[in-house]
Structure formats: C-alpha cells, structure tokens
Amino acid sequence: MKMRQVLHIFKKDVRHLWFEIAVAMTVVAAFTFTGARRALWLVDPATNRIAAWTLVMILLPLAWWTLIARVIHDEVLPGDSQFWITRPYSWRSLVGAKALFILAFISLPMLLADGVIVRAYGFPLEGELSGLLWSQVLLAIVFVLPIAALSALTTGFVQLIFAILTPCVIALGVAIVAPELVLGGFLGGSDWVKTYYVFLLISVAASGILVWQYSMRRTAAARSLAVAAGILAVLGMTLIPWSAAFRIQSWLSKRRVDQSLVRVDFDSGSRWLTRAVIEGDDRVRVELPVNITGLPAGMIAKPEGFSVHLQAPDGAMWQADQLPLRIASKMGHKFSLEATVDGAFYRRVKDEPLKVRGSLYMTLLGNRRTVRVPFGDRFVHVPRVGVCSASGGANRQSYFLICSSAFRFPPVLVSYRFIESAKEAVQDVWSSTEPRRAISYSPFPAELGISPVSQDFTFSTVPLPLSEAMVDTVEPLAHIRRNLEIDNLRLGDFEVRPAPVSP
Amino acid sequence: MTDILRAIDLSKRFRKTVVLDHLNMSVPEHSVYGLVGPNGAGKTTTIKILMNARQPTEGLTEVFGHDSRKLSPEDFTQIGYVSENQQMPDWMTVEYFMNYLRPFYPGWDAARAENLLRQFELPPDRKIRNLSHGMRMKAALASSLAYRPRLIVLDEPFTGLDALVRDELIEGVLGCADGATILISSHDLSEVESFASHIGYLDRGRLQFSEEMTSLVDRFREIEITLANPSQSSISWPATWLNTEQSAAVVRFVDTQFDPERTIAEVHHLFGNTHQISVNPMPLRAIFVTLAKAGRRAA
Secondary structure (H helix, E strand, C coil): CCHHHHHHHHHHHHHHCHHHHHHHHHHHHHHHHHHHHHCCCCCCHHHCCHHHHHHHHHHHHHHHHHHHHHHHHCCCCCCCCEHHHHCCCCHHHHHHHHHHHHHHHHHHHHHHHHHHHHHHCCCCHHHHHHHHHHHHHHHHHHHHHHHHHHHHCCCCHHHHHHHHHHHHHHHHHHHHHCHHHHHCCCCHHHHHHHHHHHHHHHHHHHHHHHHHHHHHCCHHHHHHHHHHHHHHHHHHHHHCCHHHHHHHHHHHCCCCCCCCCCEEEECHHHHHHCEEEEECCCEEEEEEEEEEECCCCCCEEEEEEEEEEEECCCCCEEEEEECCCCEEEEECCEEEEEEEEEHHHHHHHCCCCEEEEEEEEEEEEEEEEEEEEEECCCCEEECCCEEEEEEECCCCCCEEEEEEEECCCCCCEEEEEEEECCCCCEEECCCCCCCCCCCCCCCCCCCCCCCCEEEEEEEECCCCCEEEEEEEEEEEEEEEEEEEEEEEECHHHHEECCCCCCC | CCEEEEEEEEEEEECCEEEEEEEEEEEECCCEEEEECCCCCCHHHHHHHHCCCCCCCEEEEEECCEEHHHCCHHHHCCEEEEECCCECCCCCEHHHHHHHHHHHCCCCCHHHHHHHHHHCCCCCCCEHHHCCHHHHHHHHHHHHHCCCCCEEEEECCCCCCCHHHHHHHHHHHHHHCCCCEEEEEECCHHHHCCCCCEEEEEECCEEEEEEEHHHHHHHCEEEEEEECCCCCCCCCCCCCEEEEEECCCEEEEEECCCCHHHHHHHHHHHHCCEEEEEEEECCHHHHHHHHHHHHHHHC
C-alpha cells in the first residue's frame, strides 16, 4: 500500500463528498448534544426531548450509510467502463483510502461523541475505555461493513437500495410465516452466542467480499458469497442449539465456585405439583417439580434450559428441549419445569411407568451487593450497574429511580427497592431472581447499540414518605448442568384437562 | 519485432452467446494496429480482456508479455486507454482531473499535458459532465497521452464524432505517439486506413486476417475475364477466389492471394483460352466489403 496514493485518493473523496460529510457531522453533533442532555433527564425533564433523540437515532445510520455508499461508489467496482480500472490504482491503496475515510468521518466522530455522552452521564472515561472501543468495533461490524460490502457489489444507489431491500423483504415475509426460521429461538442469557456468530459471519463475509472485489473485481462470485453468507446467518440463527450456546457459556465462565454439592432432584414431597395438561393442539404440557439443593451459601440458582427424555418400557422415546425455559411455578429453590410432549406419544404411554432422564442448565448467582441511592439530584455510582439517581416527586407522592449503564446493560441481576422512612419497612419492587429485563451473560464490554448509554427506570406511587432507593445486584458466578432422573412416572395419574370455557 | 499485445486461443461467452471464438492475435511493438470489424464482432470485448476489465472464458491475453489478469499498477503507468463508453468522474473539472491523475504517473509531463489541453481547446475549469461527447473524448485522450505511454489503446474513439474532431484526435494521437504501439478499434475502416500500419479483421469473434496494410493491399485483386469459348458447365472455384460471378461470356471474382503468374495459370486451367483478363487493385474498403459478404455467405 502506497501511503501517498492513499492520501491522494482520500483528499479527492473529501473534496467530492464535502456536503455528505457536513451532513453526517451535523447529525453526529446533534446526537452528541441530545445524548448528553438526556443525562440531565431526572433533574430537568425538559431536557429529555424524545422526538429529537428518536429523529437523530434514525438519521445517524442513514447518514453513515449514505457516506459509505457514496465514497465506495466514487470508484464503482462492478462493470468494465469505469475510468479508474485502467489507471495505475493499487487496490490496497484504494481500500486504504476508503477505510481512512470511514475511520475519519464515521468511527472517529462516533468515538468522540460516545465519549462525550458517557462523560456527561458521570462515567469516568478511563473506566469505560474497553466498552467505548468495543462498541465502535460492533458499530463497524453491523453498520459499516455490510453496507460497504453491498456498495462494493453495486453500481449506484438504486442497486444498493434494491440489494438492501430484497433480503429484508424476503426475511420479513419468512418472519411473518415462520418467525423461528429467521430469528431462531431466544437463548436467554446465552443469546449473545448466536448474535456473535452472526457478527463473526458478517465480519468474515463482508471483509472477504471487500478484499475479493477490490483485488479482483469478480462481482458475480462476490455476490454469490454475499448470498451464501446471508443463508449461513439465517441457518445459524435457526440451528445453533441452546445447549451448545450454554456449553460455550460454561466454558467461558471465569469464576470457579464450589458446585460439587449442587443437585437437582424430582421433588417427591411436592409430587402433587406434577401435571400433564392436555392442550388444544394435540400437545401435552408436562410439569415436573424439582428441587435444587446443595447451593453454596449466599447463592441462588437461575434455571436457563431444560432438556428431557421420556422413555417407555417398550423403548419408545420422546425428547423435549425447552428454551426459553418455562417455569410453571417457583418457590425458593423449588421449580416446576415444563416440557411439551406430542399428544400421540402421550396417549400411547400415559399409563405406563416412564423413565425420565433430563438435564437442567442453570446459572449460579451470588456476591449480592446493595447500594443506597438517596433522593436528590446527585448521581450515585453503583458498582456493576453504572450510575443511578433517585428523585422524590414534587408532591412527595411519586418517586423515581433511574439507572444508567454505559455501553451495555449490566451482566448482573438487578432489583430495585424503595425504603419507607417512617417504619423502615422495605417495599420490594422486584424480587431478586426475576430480573426487570433479559440479562445477557456476554463477556464483551459492550452490546450493539447506537446510544452508548442504556437506562432503566422505575417508580413508586405508594402514598407514603419514602427515604431512599436501593439497588441490589447479584452476579453470575457459574453456568452448570445437572442431570435429573425420575423412574416409574405414570403421566396418566397427573392428567389435567382444562375446563371448557363457557360461552 | 516483438509483440506487445497477444491473444492466445481467446474465447469469451456470455451465457450461450459466443462473442470470441478461439481468437489468436498479436500486435507488434511500434505498430499502429487497426482492429476493424462490424458491430458485435468482439472488438471491444477483446480490448476489455486485454485491459483486464473483463475475464476470458478460455484462453489468455498478454500485455508487455504479462498475463493481462495480472496487470499491475506499474504496467498501467505505461498504458493509455481511451474508450468511447468510458465512465469519467463527471464532477471533476478538466484541470482537477488532470491534476488528480498526475501523481499516479511517474512519467507525467506537465508541459505536454498543458499543450494537449491547449491543442484540444479544453476549458480547464469546466466540469466533465458539462463537456460535449467530443470534448470528453479529448479530455480522456489528453489525460492518457500526458505521461508518454508505451501502449495506447483506443476503443472506438471516433464513434459519434464529427470529422473535424476526429481529425483533431488523430492528429493528437499521432503527434504524441513517440513510437508508442497503438491499438485502435473501429467498425469503420475509413477511420483507420489512413494511418494504420497493420490491420486485423474480426468477424463473429474470429480474426479473419491480420497483417500489414501493404501486404493486404498487394494480395487482393478484382479480376474480370472475358471467355473465348463460353461454357455453362459447373466449375470448382479455388478457395482463394471470393464473390465469384459468372455469365455466359464473363467471369468476375476477387482473388485474395493474387500472384500474377499463379492466378493467370489458374484462369487458363479452368477456362481455357480467354479474350481478356483485367486485373484491378482494390481499395481497402472494397476488400472489407468482399470479406464481409463472403463471411456472411459462408455462415
């Protein structure tokens, strides 16, 4: 790569696309301004201009995509009539110039904007550096690389829009008919494995297409690669089993906790909780009460997935993988887990003693921490979460708590409480094992998102004087699997037919 | 004389359409090679494959002895390519276009570039999108001659141009050639016959012939024979005779391999005594019309 040629092409692109650059910079400035002002939301609600923020969030990717498409289409790759292909361009220099342009007018401004916004929220920049950098990597993978690759496969805006819309329309059509084909199942806290598979695929395919196109300009082959990558992405989303995702999660689990005593057993004391509910679509919902014992002190278990085989004496077998995990009921460490069984299989074996062999995938959480957040205007740093601020309403009858996290929702279970000052009683807003939102166990310091700050908001309208809010967190310490064995289970003994609904 | 461009058993198909059919061609160094043929003959495809703008289906092309598919930026510093349908950076002014290209070429001659702009009367501050077709071709040519290329490739450069602009372009090319090899394609022979040293005739993807202009003109003759004993018996015509016509007493044909002794001997062998044999040299245009007609008949 000749640096002089890189800079020469870069200067030409800047000169040609100055208007598009100016528009993109204006949108980034608006993003920075509105994003930073949102930090003052609780103090000054007038600063939370949702419409402006929403508009900026829509305009920002559009500005990036326009800029990327325009700069790549300045030296169109498909075709045989472009002036530049018979000129002494080095393909490496051309790629270098385009990459420099994208770095200078997309990545660098976003890095600075994110830094300013995060700082405005009160996050120390040095502590968020990994998240700041990783979020730029994710933005590049999802917002820059695919559009750059598609631009390298097209000759202009019309073709590009067609290339973007065609797979979107196909995916939308399939998603309406069979959503599981496009989105696959939700893998709970390990869903990031699937997401990162897609990120990896995008990175490899888009980089491959760009290098292939710039070095050889074999558009037909590169378009085939793009289609193959799209199919692989959909297949991956659909076919990655949650048990594989959970295994990867377990393998990455850094903390070593003593889990040797942890057991999962059929809760024979609560045998009455076992049910075989006949459902309308020739399916039977089997509910099995289990008891988790042997947890180290201070730890809680969060079931993530349940895989079960039901085997009849004649060898007939039914396998059910349940994810997202459906928990029929929960009492402390007692769970009633659900598995769906085919109606025909059920009718055949319901009066026979079944052998049940299952595996329960769980996350062990511990290291509970509680941080007080007094009502007032100031931000309180809450480890593992970010910064929180609590506010008593003007009439002292409504109370707010808002927590902001930089670059990703915290990978911990969070619950919020408001404390009543007079009686020192605790009002539990949320229980500690039922998170307010889906937790991600991703080990990476940032999640994909244009906004660098994610916020969680709760409130109380109890007509009592409250003194402060509290934020409780427990962190995931281990992801484990335990086997479950039940013998001689006669499902017919627990059959439940839903009462007919009266007209 | 070494060959600066070569096509070796070159074929190109677009789906089921055969555009080039095992083409073999070579362009000697320092020659002005006119590649002519009717529209759709495969001239532009051949040139695009030579310039690595398209890929061959089979076979190989070479430029400066290198496989065209591996032409490097350094190779392109020695090639000036101008095409009738070339997409230019329309947003650039003529001056900016020249200044932009200058750092790409170590051999860029600023004085020559300025002269060319003057010679072609190109307005430096006008955007390329605002130039007429003729002006655009001049701008493309000026930007391709300013670095004294060793090879100049012109693909249908005169299409849609008036005679004056065409002459200006020819003058510009020949004036700046400095011994460079020139490959020029055209569907109109008259555009190139005045200055080409070599000529290749491409038809339906096959090179019908490729040779020096002088030998081409020498070997084609239009011959008319007045027979002494008119005969109606069928005759097996020699393969080198084209466009044969026979009436009771007169026979006309074009001999593509004219040799005074051999041709006269063949005539006497086929027709016996003749009253008269008239042998007429042919203009290049007539040679091409004959070849085109013969080609169609054979097809």
